[in-house]
Amino acid sequence: LTLTADDLEAEGAAVIKFKGRLVGLVQVTDEEDGWYLDKLFVDPDFMGNGLGNRLFYWALAKARSIGVTELFIVSDPGAEQFYLRGGCSVVGNVPSSSEASRRLTKFKTSTWHEP
Numbered sequence: 289l290t291l292t293a294d295d296l297e298a299e300g301a302a303v304i305k306f307k308g309r310l311v312g313l314v315q316v317t318d319e320e321d322g323w324y325l326d327k328l329f330v331d332p333d334f335m336g337n338g339l340g341n342r343l344f345y346w347a348l349a350k351a352r353s354i355g356v357t358e359l360f361i362v363s364d365p366g367a368e369q370f371y372l373r374g375g376c377s378v379v380g381n382v383p384s385s386s387e388a389s390r391r392l393t394k395f396k397t398s399t400w401h402e403p
Contacts, residue, residue: 301327302346304339314343316351316359323351325361344374345402352399361395368393375401 304312311334317326325347330339351359362382363371372378376395384390 300350302343302350304343306334312339312343314347316347316356319360322358322360323356325359328361328367340370341374344370348397348399348401356399358396358398361397363393363395365393371395371397 300316302314303310309331311331313327313329314325315327317324319326325344328340328343328347330343348359360379361371361376371393374397376397378393379396380394381391382394384392
């Protein structure tokens, strides 16, 4: 996951900090083929505390507030169960941008999905 200062300040982004430390980030972006939950990161030291869910539902609400009805998500295999539990549907797979031989799951979810 690569983060820039622009990512942290973007209109479609939210961060969670704890004692000045970045512990969570989410970003929603408009891509050529639709709107994406582009980044969702929780520091491993803070996993299991509901931060991922808070960020995920923030992203849905943010997208909904600008008229987006569905989001796509390209997920690392380790996060697939998180998105399935969150009500996302698998719509295919795509090659990884960092490793061409690796395939990542592509999900879709309604922005009207509630926890």
